[in-house]
Amino acid sequence: MVVTRFAPSPTGYLHVGGARTALFNWLLARKTGGKFILRIEDTDLKRNTPSATQQVLADLHWLGIDWDEGPEVGGPNGPYFQSQRKEIYDYYVQKLIAEKKAYYCFDTAEEIERLRKEAQTNKQTFLYPRPQRFPEPEEARRAAAEGRPVTVRLAVTETEPIVVKDLLRGEVVFNPAEIGDFVILKSDGLPTYHLAVVVDDELMGVTHVIRGQEHLMNTPSHMLLQKALGFRTPQYLHLSVTVSESGGKLSKRERPETLRKAILQSDADLDALAWAGGLSRQELDLFLSGEKIPDMPAIDAMATYLGIHLPEINVVDFLKSGYLPETMVNFLALLGWSPADGQEIMDRQTLIASFDLNRLNKSNSFFDRKKLLAFNTEHIKRVPADMLVKHFRVFLETVGSPAAAADDAMLGHLLRINEGARTLAQIEEKCRFAFVADEAIEYDPEAVKKVLRKEGAIDILKTIAQRLQMLETFTAESLEAMLRHLAEEKQAGLGKIAQPLRVAITGTTISPPIFDAVNLLGLERTIKRIERAVQLFGQA
RNA sequence: GGCCCCAUCGUCUAGGCAGGUCUAGGACACCGGGUUUUCAACCCGGCAACAGGGGUUCGAAUCCCCUUGGGGCUACCA
Numbered sequence: 001m002v003v004t005r006f007a008p009s010p011t012g013y014l015h016v017g018g019a020r021t022a023l024f025n026w027l028l029a030r031k032t033g034g035k036f037i038l039r040i041e042d043t044d045l046k047r048n049t050p051s052a053t054q055q056v057l058a059d060l061h062w063l064g065i066d067w068d069e070g071p072e073v074g075g076p077n078g079p080y081f082q083s084q085r086k087e088i089y090d091y092y093v094q095k096l097i098a099e100k101k102a103y104y105c106f107d108t109a110e111e112i113e114r115l116r117k118e119a120q121t122n123k124q125t126f127l128y129p130r131p132q133r134f135p136e137p138e139e140a141r142r143a144a145a146e147g148r149p150v151t152v153r154l155a156v157t158e159t160e161p162i163v164v165k166d167l168l169r170g171e172v173v174f175n176p177a178e179i180g181d182f183v184i185l186k187s188d189g190l191p192t193y194h195l196a197v198v199v200d201d202e203l204m205g206v207t208h209v210i211r212g213q214e215h216l217m218n219t220p221s222h223m224l225l226q227k228a229l230g231f232r233t234p235q236y237l238h239l240s241v242t243v244s245e246s247g248g249k250l251s252k253r254e255r256p257e258t259l260r261k262a263i264l265q266s267d268a269d270l271d272a273l274a275w276a277g278g279l280s281r282q283e284l285d286l287f288l289s290g291e292k293i294p295d296m297p298a299i300d301a302m303a304t305y306l307g308i309h310l311p312e313i314n315v316v317d318f319l320k321s322g323y324l325p326e327t328m329v330n331f332l333a334l335l336g337w338s339p340a341d342g343q344e345i346m347d348r349q350t351l352i353a354s355f356d357l358n359r360l361n362k363s364n365s366f367f368d369r370k371k372l373l374a375f376n377t378e379h380i381k382r383v384p385a386d387m388l389v390k391h392f393r394v395f396l397e398t399v400g401s402p403a404a405a406a407d408d409a410m411l412g413h414l415l416r417i418n419e420g421a422r423t424l425a426q427i428e429e430k431c432r433f434a435f436v437a438d439e440a441i442e443y444d445p446e447a448v449k450k451v452l453r454k455e456g457a458i459d460i461l462k463t464i465a466q467r468l469q470m471l472e473t474f475t476a477e478s479l480e481a482m483l484r485h486l487a488e489e490k491q492a493g494l495g496k497i498a499q500p501l502r503v504a505i506t507g508t509t510i511s512p513p514i515f516d517a518v519n520l521l522g523l524e525r526t527i528k529r530i531e532r533a534v535q536l537f538g539q540a
Numbered sequence: 541g542g543c544c545c546c547a548u549c550g551u552c553u554a555g556g557c558a559g560g561u562c563u564a565g566g567a568c569a570c571c572g573g574g575u576u577u578u579c580a581a582c583c584c585g586g587c588a589a590c591a592g593g594g595g596u597u598c599g600a601a602u603c604c605c606c607u608u609g610g611g612g613c614u615a616c617c618a
Contacts (some may be wrong), residue, residue, distance in 0.1 A: 008618090011618085044617055044618065109616075116615090123541055149616075151616055169545070172544070172545080174544080175543085182615095183616050185616085186616040187616055188616080190616090192616065192617085192618085196618090213546090213611080213613090214612055214613065214618095216612075216613080217543070217544060217613045240545085241545095241612065243611070248612095334553080336552095340554095342553090363546050364547095365551090365552065367551095368550095368551045370551080370568065370569055371551070371552060373568090374567085375568085377581075381581090421579090421580065421581080426579080426580075429579095430578095430580090487577090493577075494577045495578080497577075498578070501577090506578095508578090509578055509579080512579095514577055
């Protein structure tokens with residue numbers, strides 16, 4: 001049976017690159033009827049936080065990537081948090097030491113750094129100088145007592161070339177002489193990634209490791225470790241990386257960086273900005289000098305304050321921008337893979353049915369947000385109505401929209417009258433006017449100038465208000481008939497009637513179709529808003 | 541610097557492994573037009589690529605080599 005896994009390090013929200021890796025592992029497991037394991041690689045105490053783990057899980061849930069073993073669901077190979085598997089790793093480390101395949105080291109960071117610099121000036125690859133005689137456990141205990149850092153390194157004695165059989169790239173040959181004795185147990189007693197990953201993959205029965213290309217260079221080290229421990233070697237497949245417009249690998253840093261540049265270029269009041277982000281002025285300055293990156297809510301708040309749009313990087317950023325999980329899964333799958341039939345828009349089931357490792361491609365791909373938008377437009381059209389309502393609600397709640405208070409029937413209605421929308425955010429923006437108090441409507445100066453200040457606009461509004469009051473029954477039909485009739489009467493296009501009305505009730509030139517917009521507000525509130533607009537913009 | 545990976549329209553890609561059917565197909569973007577009560581959506585049309593050089597071969601986008609370009613890694617991070 002095929003067993004795959006996704007093993008994120010919880011350093012924050014799940015970003016799209018990680019999501020793509022998770023997706024390919026998940027697709028392979030689902031396609032083959034295998035098993036997909038989620039394992040949390042939280043051995044870096046400095047960077048990992050429990051809340052980050054929750055964020056990653058929530059993001060996976062949102063994407064609809066479910067796991068057969070892991071946090072929340074458990075399984076026979078747990079625990080699924082590496083921080084809870086310390087004894088397991090210790091056992092293997094001791095075994096390697098006893099077999100003289102690994103040894104203790106007591107170097108300080110400074111000493112290592114000095115050796116590394118030295119190698120660099122000599123233009124050589126840094127290789128840790130293995131001692132003639134491996135220290136005894138007793139010596140390690142003494143060193144630790146003296147306060148020296150104690151680590152364990154694998155003794156790399158292999159002389160034959162190491163061949164990584166990559167499912168995508170074929171055989172990649174590495175020279176073992178270039179692999180130094182690497183650390184497998186850190187001085188804090190926790191394993192390094194290399195040891196943990198090898199032990200866990202073996203113990204959890206992982207058969208296929210699909211991971212980013214950045215791990216290709218680690219693979220020979222992992223194979224060495226597997227050999228030393230008498231483990232099996234899983235099938236490896238190293239995915240191409242996804243690059244962003246700035247050239248390099250898509251990175252979480254991109255959002256704070258974009259914001260930082262924007263702040264530096266703007267003439268914003270920094271004290272007010274810091275306040276908006278919930279930061280002290282000092283913290284903001286540290287951010288601007290590039291020394292410290294604030295957390296995500298602060299970044300988001302400052303971007304909102306400045307009115308700038310940051311590139312979406314984390315999965316949750318896409319949720320907040322109004323993308324559907326169906327869109328994300330579909331789009332991510334097509335970054336480096338394509339189905340034999342050339343279909344592009346696919347639902348989850350189709351994706352699974354068409355998935356085939358042989359159709360993965362090797363070159364790096366660029367994350368094209370415009371294409372993503374087109375995909376989203378398409379998926380909004382295709383996702384079943386009740387599912388779309390669910391997504392819409394999650395979106396509204398996540399961004400804290402006043403429309404979140406509406407019931408499902410209303411949300412369904414909003415979605416229907418906004419056919420053709422590109423994102424849920426767009427729909428929310430267009431309909432928000434109906435969920436705020438009449439007096440809270442803010443008139444966009446541009447819209448007022450372009451529409452309400454135009455000759456005759458106010459008169460038309462007055463006429464509309466009158467006719468609305470005269471309406472016997474207020475229905476979508478009677479409203480449409482009235483407005484169309486009015487347009488004919490004035491010998492004008494419907495636009496001449498609809499635009500002033502639109503601006504009067506929404507404050508902007510953008511809204512759902514005018515009949516739907518008025519209908520959404522209701523008779524009374526429409527009249528009230530028209531009257532307010534007339535009052536505000538009636539006199540020159 | 542060293543090691544490794546990659547290379548088809550602006551972008552994602554099909555074709556490549558099993559050379560001829562490729563005057564290189566699709567999608568997105570872009571441009572032009574249509575439709576229209578705003579924004580979208582929608583319809584029609586158009587632009588646009590085998591990085592360069594050498595081989596192999598009757599024949600190369602496809603196989604080989606070099607160059608160039610891009611990317612990754614080079615931690616007691618994963």
